[in-house]
């Protein structure tokens with residue numbers, strides 16, 4: 001309820017910013033802090049904190065922070081990008097003096113690896129909102145500048161009256177099984193050796209089930225028999241996707257895979273043993289060019305990993321019951 005109030009009411013949001021927590025980014029790379037015990041955290045700065053005082057004449061720009069969420073104690077959480085409009089000397093200051101807040105700006109993919117628990121989705125959400133504001137400054141109907149509300153939950157073109165809201169693209173991600181094996185594929189842009197569940201963007205007007213059946217037919221030429229919903233995830237790469245994750249089965253007598261080579265470099269069936277081995281790999285061994293040398297699957301922060309883990313667990317349960 002409080003979150004909704006500060007999202008909608010500019011005055012309440014300005015007040016919340018005074019005592020709220022701010023997470024810093026530099027050109028969309030979040031600031032992480034390494035604790036003495038070697039754990040990485042997302043430092044929550046306060047408006048009055050020394051590092052923000054250093055914004056000097058740009059200090060007013062902290063008001064451009066975007067509301068991300070609020071804690072259970074009703075502390076508002078904001079994201080602020082020091083690398084976009086702040087003047088050059090301030091950016092210099094941040095890049096030179098990040099040790100002041102004992103942190104460094106790191107690429108979001110790396111941050112996903114380093115952070116634990118709820119901080120990874122929070123940092124992704126903060127970045128997604130900053131990115132949306134940075135790329136939606138103009139109305140696509142009139143070409144006029146759009147104005148944000150204080151929280152950043154929307155932008156309005158006062159000339160056309162159009163209100164724009166932060167956007168996500170729905171994607172269906174599916175782990176196909178024939179009862180004994182599961183189907184994984186890789187795009188040529190994936191790191192070497194990494195295979196994942198098949199995914200695809202939903203077309204406008206499609207249901208999730210229709211998108212799933214179409215994607216599996218297009219990418220590997222298989223006909224899905226049954227679908228089971230597993231979970232969902234906001235995915236910030238390369239832009240905000242809303243990942244809907246499902247398990248699906250195919251007829252065990254109709255498992256011939258015909259790979260669409262435009263979309264995928266390879267797709268094939270994997271046994272439980274192969275999958276189990278891959279799930280134990282935290283960091284794949286690499287050759288002297290730095291390329292992974294074994295079959296591995298996406299890390300635990302990706303919903304693909306959860307699908308694969310669930311499938312392996314189910315196979316275990318089935319073999320136990322037999």
Ligand SMILES: NC(=O)C1=CN([C@@H]2O[C@H](COP(=O)(O)OP(=O)(O)OC[C@H]3O[C@@H](n4cnc5c(N)ncnc54)[C@H](O)[C@@H]3O)[C@@H](O)[C@H]2O)C=CC1
Nearest residue numbers: 169171196199200201235237238241243298302303304305
């Ligand atoms: N979180 C996870 O575990 C995983 C996430 N993913 C994500 O799923 C997404 C979709 O997977 P793909 O196989 O690449 O999709 P895809 O099979 O639909 O193919 C991508 C193509 O779809 C078209 N397209 C249609 N609508 C689009 C839109 N709104 N945005 C961008 N392209 C659009 C483009 O031509 C693009 O080249 C990717 O962004 C990928 O990062 C993929 C695998 C695992």
Ligand SMILES: [Mg+2]
Nearest residue numbers: 198199200263
């Ligand atoms: Mg795809």
